[in-house]
Amino acid sequence: MTEPKLLGEVLRERGVSRRAFLMYASCMSSLMALPPSAAAAMAEGLAKARRQSVIWLSFQECTGCIESLTRSFSPSLEDLIFDFISLDYQHALQAASGEAAEDARRHAMRDNKGKYIVVVDGSVPMGDGGVYSTIAGQTNQQMLAETVADAAAVVAVGTCAAFGGLPQAQPNPTGAVPIEQLVAGKPVINIPGCPPLPQAMAGTITQILAFGKLPELDALKRPRAFFGESIHDRCYRRPFYKRGQFAKSFDDEGARKGWCLYELGCKGPVTYNSCATTKWNGGVSFPIQSGHGCIGCSEPGFWDMGGLYRPLASSARPLQRVVPIAAAAGVAVGAGTALLARKRLAGASQQGDKT
Amino acid sequence: MDLLSHPGDGTADAADTPLDGAVAAVLREVAAMLQRLARDPAFDDAIDLMSLQLDDDARARLRRRLGRGEVDATLDLGGCTRIRETAYAGAWWVWRDDADERTQFEQIVVARVPALLRTHPEDVAAAARRLAVELDAAPGRTETP
Numbered sequence: 245m246t247e248p249k250l251l252g253e254v255l256r257e258r259g260v261s262r263r264a265f266l267m268y269a270s271c272m273s274s275l276m277a278l279p280p281s282a283a284a285a286m287a288e289g290l291a292k293a294r295r296q297s298v299i300w301l302s303f304q305e306c307t308g309c310i311e312s313l314t315r316s317f318s319p320s321l322e323d324l325i326f327d328f329i330s331l332d333y334q335h336a337l338q339a340a341s342g343e344a345a346e347d348a349r350r351h352a353m354r355d356n357k358g359k360y361i362v363v364v365d366g367s368v369p370m371g372d373g374g375v376y377s378t379i380a381g382q383t384n385q386q387m388l389a390e391t392v393a394d395a396a397a398v399v400a401v402g403t404c405a406a407f408g409g410l411p412q413a414q415p416n417p418t419g420a421v422p423i424e425q426l427v428a429g430k431p432v433i434n435i436p437g438c439p440p441l442p443q444a445m446a447g448t449i450t451q452i453l454a455f456g457k458l459p460e461l462d463a464l465k466r467p468r469a470f471f472g473e474s475i476h477d478r479c480y481r482r483p484f485y486k487r488g489q490f491a492k493s494f495d496d497e498g499a500r501k502g503w504c505l506y507e508l509g510c511k512g513p514v515t516y517n518s519c520a521t522t523k524w525n526g527g528v529s530f531p532i533q534s535g536h537g538c539i540g541c542s543e544p545g546f547w548d549m550g551g552l553y554r555p556l557a558s559s560a561r562p563l564q565r566v567v568p569i570a571a572a573a574g575v576a577v578g579a580g581t582a583l584l585a586r587k588r589l590a591g592a593s594q595q596g597d598k599t
Numbered sequence: 600m601d602l603l604s605h606p607g608d609g610t611a612d613a614a615d616t617p618l619d620g621a622v623a624a625v626l627r628e629v630a631a632m633l634q635r636l637a638r639d640p641a642f643d644d645a646i647d648l649m650s651l652q653l654d655d656d657a658r659a660r661l662r663r664r665l666g667r668g669e670v671d672a673t674l675d676l677g678g679c680t681r682i683r684e685t686a687y688a689g690a691w692w693v694w695r696d697d698a699d700e701r702t703q704f705e706q707i708v709v710a711r712v713p714a715l716l717r718t719h720p721e722d723v724a725a726a727a728r729r730l731a732v733e734l735d736a737a738p739g740r741t742e743t744p
Contacts, residue, residue, distance in 0.1 A: 256725055262722050270704060527703065
């Protein structure tokens, strides 16, 4: 079989210059907080890579993750990510259906054995033999096992795939589990969020393609480039937190003045994601900027964190013993809260995150 | 209105612009990088302004302080990218706005020529091949009048 052309050649034939590669890589490097000098290496790596086969499996999910990726970028340079990958199987986007679709998946697995990436959104129901979600006569567990067998890596996108998400919320009627629990012997990357930031999905795949290796991950297997800091760390309202200025309701004077939303249930101090810097809809805003606290959607068990509008201080989580002090004192306790959050993450990692 | 103009754009006579800590720190870094460029013509580095917590006002003061130089280039790369030399030769302000005029990318590059302006050798080779093929295909059109 003829070796496929390099991305640099393929795209040049379509009028995409190497300068465009460098611009794309510069934007991605900036998003990932890589040193500016990394852009040139990333651009060269991308140009010398071959189109990456991607098989996207959708299990117990809402399609929000693929919507996030396909609808958030304006038609421009960022669309290049769709030229860098060959999306060989994706329920919501593919024209084929039924047996033809399953044939396409198995064909891609055969042709790219050991090289393809499996992206999964949605959790896998394990209750009652997995009957709560089946595709083409296979349970989700069976399809996952068959598809990842010859994969190079698995990327779990969205909190459902990464940590169980909403399907796993109490009382977890389908026995939902995250992807990592079912994949052995393959590298797994978690890109949580409900939905995840499109830049985190595109950036992670770009980094794998350009540098031929997995990005640096945190204890929960999230790329540090996008999940290295808490929402609170980079929140523009943090000065109000430090001064102990908190909105008490969504329409009080503090809310109108843009004070900290901590007492209205903001989970920013314990949530690791880059919404506060990357923002949504092309950088327009993010929930806190729009007046609503962070709901912690990129953290394990966020739906069972004691209520979206209950402050961390009164949540059912272990944080309750310490955080009231933070709310009262305001000044200087931000670091303590962050430390506690980090400890919690480390603890979750050690326990295989059963939360 | 120039869609690619930035608040605070101005000429290089802004030495009186008041500087706070963040702006002053960036300027000192630019000065150090320019000294390295003066010693090593191959030096090429950048400060990513998107990663700094500079508010719009600080950004405008920084831009005013650095002023404008002789070169102002526009790149049409699936959107508009602008490369503008500052009043300090070798220091360039590079930014990219999306269709809604939101800045997606913003750097101060210190180099003789920013990498984004240079043509990649493989693009040059491809261009040479393409032009040769086109000329061979239509030889009558290439004769000098």
